[in-house]
Amino acid sequence: MxxxxxxxxxxxxxxxxxxxxxxxxxxxxxxxxxxxxxxxxxxxxxxxxxxxxxxxxxxxxxxxxxxxxxxxxxxxxxxxxxxxxxxxGSPPPIKKYGTVVFASDLVCGHAENWAMCDILRKIPGNHIISIQSFPTSADVYPDKELCEPVADEFILATEDGSRGVKGHYLDVLEKLLKERKIDQVFAGGGIPPLQKISELTKKYNVPVYTTVRQIMVDATGMCGSCRVFIDGEQKLACIDGPMFDGHKVDWEAAISRLTMFKSKEAVAMDCLNEKMKGVK
Ligand SMILES: Cc1cc2nc3c(=O)[nH]c(=O)nc-3n(C[C@H](O)[C@H](O)[C@H](O)COP(=O)(O)OP(=O)(O)OC[C@H]3O[C@@H](n4cnc5c(N)ncnc54)[C@H](O)[C@@H]3O)c2cc1C
Ligand code: FES
Missing domain, CATH: 2.40.30.10 (Translation factors)
Structure with a gap:
């Protein structure tokens, strides 16, 4: 193929x-x-x-x-x-949730934001709000690649306020949680904000699915590299996830595992740079 x-x-x-x-x-x-x-x-x-x-x-x-x-x-x-x-992977249930927010701040989260909004919006009884946040207007994707076409409501945010609403998705979501009844939150992108969104949604008693993106080696459940702890129980992000109930994730362990291969990654990048020297 x-x-x-x-x-x-x-x-x-x-x-x-x-x-x-x-x-x-x-x-x-x-x-x-x-x-x-x-x-x-x-x-x-x-x-x-x-x-x-x-x-x-x-x-x-x-x-x-x-x-x-x-x-x-x-x-x-x-x-x-x-x-x-x-x-x-094992996606979360595709079903009627009610009013759903999907929030993302990074490339992989934006892909999931589109995919989940697109399918959940087709289910009667769901109302889909998509939030995409970027650091500045220079980082914002072209309009046609943003999630607006697959959401009932779309909120674009930039952290410096140079385009759309000012703030990270966490700020936008907190305002929504204060003002409206939200039944389910999904979030993807950077891991540290996912820990924060889990704390935030817990405060408002709203369930959240978070994409716990761990370093994967084989992605077939054999190596254990992507293990995460959910309510104290070991799971594999490549088989059981990567979307998990954010209120049950051991975030400290998940964040610390992300730096496991830092020195090897730097060596690989140095080798590539060396190889590319003189290549036009
Ligand atoms: C389920 C899942 C979905 C993902 N979806 C996307 C996506 O849609 N778009 C995207 O750009 N990236 C995505 N990623 C992350 C992507 O796999 C890594 O950015 C990629 O492996 C980096 O490889 P590299 O050699 O370019 O960089 P490296 O030098 O190998 O790594 C740079 C950084 O990327 C992260 N990373 C590296 N390898 C992995 C890995 N195997 N798994 C997870 N994180 C890793 C680490 O934080 C690392 O420090 C996803 C990861 C997972 C687990
Ligand atoms: S990546 Fe090896 S078990 Fe998940």
Whole structure:
């Protein structure tokens, strides 16, 4: 199977999106699933949230962070990704919740925001509010890639107030929780704000599903790298998640595990930079 890139768009200085042919993943995709990419033979496996599936293609949002995402950014339309595996994970129930808020502040959370809003909005009795927050207006995605088309209400926020409402999604959500009856919150993106959203929703007694994005090595439940503690019980983010009840997550453990491979990641990036010296 050739996983050809059919579209590539730059979203801001660091994020980009691709549409890529992956019929097996596209056919079985349920919002909340993710997939695993191997960009080149012998490359590492990196997990990626799926924004949507249309026909044989899936859409993915990427942030350029380290070696593999930089390698991926070097690919252009018509190039191939070596392998795409999935869909993976156990999405939360797709059902009637009532008034739902999905809040996100980072590339992977934005993909999940789109996917979950899109499916939940189709269920009678749900009213979907999507909040997307970015640091500044320069980071905001092009309008057509924001979640407005898949939500009943859409709130764009920037932390410096340069576009949309001023503040992080946490500020916007707190205002909503004070003023309106919210039945269910979902959140994705950076892990530290997910800990805060769990505390915030607990204060207002509103349930929250959070995407607990842990470092994954095999993403098939074999290595234990992505373990998280839910109500004291060990779970695997790649099999049982990555969306979990935020009120039950051991956030201190989840945050500390994110830095496990920092020194190895820096070495991999140095090697790539060395390799790229002189390459135009
Ligand atoms: C379920 C899930 C869904 C994800 N969805 C997206 C997405 O839609 N878009 C996106 O840009 N990123 C997503 N990520 C994170 C993405 O997998 C990492 O950014 C990627 O592996 C970085 O690889 P790298 O070699 O470029 O950087 P590295 O130098 O390897 O890592 C840079 C940083 O990325 C994080 N990271 C690295 N490897 C992993 C890993 N295997 N799992 C989780 N985090 C990692 C760490 O915080 C690390 O410090 C997702 C992660 C998970 C677990
Ligand atoms: S990534 Fe290995 S068990 Fe989840």
């Amino acid at each position: 050739k996983h050809t890139i059919t579209r590539k768009e730059v979203l801001n200085g660091a994020d980009f999106l691709i549409d890529v042919v992956a019929p097996g993943v596209a056919k079985r995709f349920v919002p909340g699933n993710f997939c695993v990419l191997i960009t080149i033979p012998n490359g590492e496996r990196i997990p990626m949230s799926i924004q949507k599936a249309e026909g044989d293609t899936i859409s993915l949002f990427f942030k350029k962070l380290g070696k593999t995402s930089f390698e991926l950014d070097m690919k252009k339309v018509g190039d191939e990704i070596y392998k795409i595996i999935g869909p993976m």
